[in-house]
Amino acid sequence: MGYCFTEDGMMSVWSELEKRYDIYAPKRFAGKGRFSDTDCVRYGQVHSATEIVFDKKAEYSAKEFLLPNAETLFYFTEDQILESACKEKEMLVFLRSCDLHAIKRLDAVYLEQGFIDSYYKRLRDKVKFVLMGCPKAFDTCFCVDMGTNKSTDYDMSIDKVNDKYYMDCKIEEWTELFAQSAERVQDVQPAYVTETKTHVNLPVQMPNTMLQSDLWREYDGRCIACGRCNFVCPTCTCFTMQDMYYTENGKAGERRRVWASCMVDGYADVAGGGTYRKKHGERMRYKVLHKVWDFQKKHGYPMCVGCGRCDDICPEYISFSHCVNGLKKACKEVMENE
Numbered sequence: 383m384g385y386c387f388t389e390d391g392m393m394s395v396w397s398e399l400e401k402r403y404d405i406y407a408p409k410r411f412a413g414k415g416r417f418s419d420t421d422c423v424r425y426g427q428v429h430s431a432t433e434i435v436f437d438k439k440a441e442y443s444a445k446e447f448l449l450p451n452a453e454t455l456f457y458f459t460e461d462q463i464l465e466s467a468c469k470e471k472e473m474l475v476f477l478r479s480c481d482l483h484a485i486k487r488l489d490a491v492y493l494e495q496g497f498i499d500s501y502y503k504r505l506r507d508k509v510k511f512v513l514m515g516c517p518k519a520f521d522t523c524f525c526v527d528m529g530t531n532k533s534t535d536y537d538m539s540i541d542k543v544n545d546k547y548y549m550d551c552k553i554e555e556w557t558e559l560f561a562q563s564a565e566r567v568q569d570v571q572p573a574y575v576t577e578t579k580t581h582v583n584l585p586v587q588m589p590n591t592m593l594q595s596d597l598w599r600e601y602d603g604r605c606i607a608c609g610r611c612n613f614v615c616p617t618c619t620c621f622t623m624q625d626m627y628y629t630e631n632g633k634a635g636e637r638r639r640v641w642a643s644c645m646v647d648g649y650a651d652v653a654g655g656g657t658y659r660k661k662h663g664e665r666m667r668y669k670v671l672h673k674v675w676d677f678q679k680k681h682g683y684p685m686c687v688g689c690g691r692c693d694d695i696c697p698e699y700i701s702f703s704h705c706v707n708g709l710k711k712a713c714k715e716v717m718e719n720e
């Protein structure tokens with residue numbers, strides 16, 4: 383059922399929703415941008431719909447609510463282990479279609495590979511998603527080519543048109559409250575884009591020789607292995623472990639898992655002092671092939687959802703979409719010459 387809210391109607395519903403949920407959405411952080419005197423749009427807790435930024439892409443994705451960038455798993459002493467408590471309140475997370483498709487990728491990794499990650503699941507069970515309609519694509523988005531531009535798998539949807547909010551609500555228990563504060567509207571459909579400026583063509587065959595292709599050499603010099611592209615990516619799921627010791631003898635402390643990045647030094651270190659993928663181009667190859675080839679072979683759909691955040695954030699202006707298109711071209715050339 384659809385609803386049309388004025389600002390006042392939205393405020394009264396919001397205060398009821400906040401009793402049940404912590405609400406998170408893209409919001410503006412003044413002066414926190416990458417360059418001086420610029421703002422940053424990223425996720426934060428919002429206490430009113432007016433705080434939500436609808437017309438900019440959040441620099442970071444919504445994955446931090448399911449996979450915190452540093453999460454304490456348990457506390458230990460010499461002879462005891464105490465599992466960390468889970469956040470008590472439920473969460474309502476506003477996100478766009480590509481990011482909702484990214485949640486499907488996280489679920490595949492953490493819930494559907496023959497093992498259920500209990501730390502992921504306990505947060506996942508607390509989250510409801512509000513799909514933010516996308517009336518137009520941002521410059522680096524390529525969601526249409528990745529098939530992630532449209533989503534129906536939401537709990538609620540929201541579109542802001544002028545000073546009105548149009549919402550679809552699939553959660554039965556909220557429909558009465560919504561009806562009291564809004565005008566009922568037939569057939570509310572969240573907006574979605576059908577065209578993007580950026581296009582990506584995925585390879586359909588992968589010759590083995592692509593592993594040694596010169597294509598990757600460009601990134602040996604250009605990439606500085608900062609890992610930003612991984613941290614903003616809604617589908618990067620790797621973490622590493624850190625033990626924090628409270629005492630000098632190391633017998634009391636906590637174990638955390640923290641985000642890891644396949645692009646940075648140390649990620650592929652192994653026992654005995656070895657390291658895989660020393661060259662930055664080799665790391666780029668590993669990341670790109672995982673996003674558009676290996677994951678697809680295993681799950682039937684690519685890992686990348688085409689949000690374009692990695693292109694937006696790279697300090698060296700390295701474009702993932704450009705690289706994928708170069709990969710497709712190089713694969714085609716190899717196949718034609720075989």
Ligand code: SF4
Nearest residue numbers: 615686687689690692
């Ligand atoms: S690889 Fe880049 S475009 Fe694809 S989902 Fe990750 S951040 Fe978005």
Ligand code: SF4
Nearest residue numbers: 605606608609611696
């Ligand atoms: S953000 Fe750019 S420079 Fe940094 S690791 Fe990724 S590709 Fe390399």
